[in-house]
């Protein structure tokens with residue numbers, strides 16, 4: 001089934017690691033909807049949230065191929081687990097004395113913030129899941145969007161469960177942990193069926 | 196002790212037990228060449244083109260079962276390696292590739308002979324490094340050899356700027372281990388996966404094993420034989436799995452695929468359980484995916500989790516090393532007997548043998564390979580180029596010893612035959628037989644000089660059909676006989692050999708060929724043999740591009 005899957009990967013914080021990940025996506029023909037990267041709770045590692053467009057089989061391949069990169073420490077598809085996902089957008093909306101009040105009404109409806117004001121424009125900061133950010137974007141379009149930037153999705157599992165890399169030096173245990181993450185059997189929505 | 200980067204690198208190679216490496220100098224690696232004299236135990240073979248250095252390291256690795264090493268200078272030296280690195284990557288051959296780069300302060304500024312070789316090789320290496328300090332060399336080289344030679348093997352590149360070779364760093368011995376958190380070893384399979392595979396195999400009525408390159412690489416020939424005997428399952432190989440199963444064994448039924456044996460393709464297509472072992476279900480092996488034996492259950496043993504389920508739904512995946520997995524699987528397999536199933540395949544084999552040897556005195560490819568097999572008693576190590584001669588070499592030589600067959604499968608690199616055979620010859624005393632295409636030979640024949648320098652006893656058997664034969668065959672069969680750019684002018688190969696100081700001989704008939712085999716017996720130097728073949732012979736059987744294995748054809752009339 002085609003969908004947007006959310007993959008969380010921990011990578012060694014080394015030069016070139018982003019290029020390795022990008023090169024892999026390009027070469028294997030995977031479609032990235034968004035990719036964000038930043039620090040995480042463990043120094044020396046970065047956390048990537050990758051939103052991938054594709055059917056389950058493709059996404060499974062993405063995870064397995066990503067994991068093969070030596071600098072990638074963990075890969076997990078958290079699409080089907082309860083999670084919180086957020087995105088931030090800065091939207092520069094054309095606003096004059098004539099319509100500023102209307103713009104602010106929309107800001108309020110989306111519980112967004114105005115972070116910069118000028119006689120001819122406002123910068124609005126919208127925070128929320130993708131649906132909310134997209135809805136806000138649509139509403140602001142009527143006033144004229146001069147400029148916009150969206151960060152792409154970041155996500156985290158709900159509850160005490162974490163998406164942490166296995167803190168393991170023992171190779172066998174690490175292999176087991178990785179296999180558990182890649183645990184979905186490649187059965188189901190594959191292009192070809194054998195049974 | 197403080198050592199220069201160059202010495203540290205050489206100390207690392209010595210600690211890894213590297214006895215030979217293939218390279219070519221240039222400006223930025225001069226500091227390294229300046230120290231080579233101090234390491235006489237590590238033989239440096241000066242090639243004539245860097246592509247050959249990479250193929251030689253690859254050929255050496257495949258025959259020795261060890262990591263091959265090559266070296267090039269920055270810029271053009273490094274980019275010349277690319278074909279060789281890709282060849283090794285596609286076939287998962289363990290290699291450490293060393294390149295020099297411009298001095299650190301010139302990197303990124305388009306310095307003279309700067310090439311971003313780590314960027315260029317991102318998609319064709321298992322991993323690569325650009326080292327910015329001499330102190331990084333020892334740990335990186337240790338990691339490089341570890342990564343290249345474990346798990347699913349492959350090439351690893353280490354790029355070292357000129358001034359890093361000169362910089363000094365503390366050397367307190369080669370690192371003992373590596374700490375690579377993102378690279379666990381996946382040798383040992385999960386119990387539940389082994390159980391599930393065993394149950395599937397025990398329930399099979401018409402099992403077929405397809406043994407791949409992973410069997411050879413994991414040195415699991417004995418385990419494979421035991422497993423096949425217990426499951427009473429016929430064994431096919433992929434092109435790269437050849438030599439993983441001794442072909443004189445009664446359960447061996449040759450290789451499958453585009454130019455595989457008719458009976459092998461039918462057996463794969465009619466099995467109820469297909470057991471892929473250390474192979475990646477490549478399209479050349481399996482034919483059109485959507486019509487490959489749709490009702491079979493697939494068991495797949497592979498060390499690379501990304502290969503499992505890549506092309507087919509896998510009923511019983513087992514992620515693990517072949518040797519490790521088979522030894523765990525074996526006790527769970529109940530002794531089976533499948534006489535009817537084997538009888539069926541035997542019947543197909545009797546009706547459709549691979550035996551396309553024409554009557555007469557002229558030289559044909561199949562005849563020549565069979566004659567070579569007889570003369571070498573099936574014991575030679577065979578290296579090939581790409582094309583018709585490669586397929587005949589796969590079909591007609593009876594391989595029994597692992598690592599006896601060396602060929603570029605995934606990339607299909609013409610020109611591989613000369614340098615790969617040269618590198619392979621450093622791994623064994625007995626003469627290597629290199630089956631060459633007249634096209635492929637002309638791509639890398641400059642290495643005859645390297646071969647002559649070292650008086651290597653390689654036998655270069657040129658299958659001289661005066662054509663880019665495999666392409667010609669396609670033009671004949673699928674492009675209405677419209678030959679274009681396949682009729683190949685060529686030098687006098689005997690004179691060419693002699694110009695390099697290499698013995699050159701020619702054979703145009705079967706009698707002459709046999710005479711040549713006798714004449715060169717015991718000769719301890721290189722020989723080039725110009726076998727002048729019938730020009731328009733085709734390779735049969737064949738699965739036309741995009742067809743299913745069940746649509747294998749055996750003659751031009753069936754196209």
Ligand SMILES: Cc1cc2nc3c(=O)[nH]c(=O)nc-3n(C[C@H](O)[C@H](O)[C@H](O)COP(=O)(O)OP(=O)(O)OC[C@H]3O[C@@H](n4cnc5c(N)ncnc54)[C@H](O)[C@@H]3O)c2cc1C
Nearest residue numbers: 407408409413434452453454473475480498517604605607
């Ligand atoms: C002109 C031409 C014609 C060809 N025709 C054919 C043909 O008719 N038939 C054919 O089969 N091929 C053919 N090929 C070759 C084909 O393109 C592939 O290279 C080949 O099928 C791959 O074989 P493989 O999967 O065994 O090996 P590889 O590509 O080397 O794959 C090995 C697999 O084994 C796994 N592995 C490696 N080590 C281990 C280990 N220790 N334990 C477990 N698993 C391991 C790897 O992860 C990988 O999945 C042809 C090539 C050319 C150039």
Ligand SMILES: Cc1ncc(C[n+]2csc(CCOP(=O)(O)OP(=O)(O)O)c2C)c(N)n1
Nearest residue numbers: 582583584607609632633634635663664665
């Ligand atoms: C480097 C490279 N270029 C082109 C090809 C495409 N190709 C595959 S087989 C072949 C013909 C090979 O001719 P030859 O070496 O004479 O061998 P033959 O088929 O005649 O035995 C060609 C051109 C290739 N495999 N490799």
Ligand SMILES: [Mg+2]
Nearest residue numbers: 633634662664
């Ligand atoms: Mg030819």
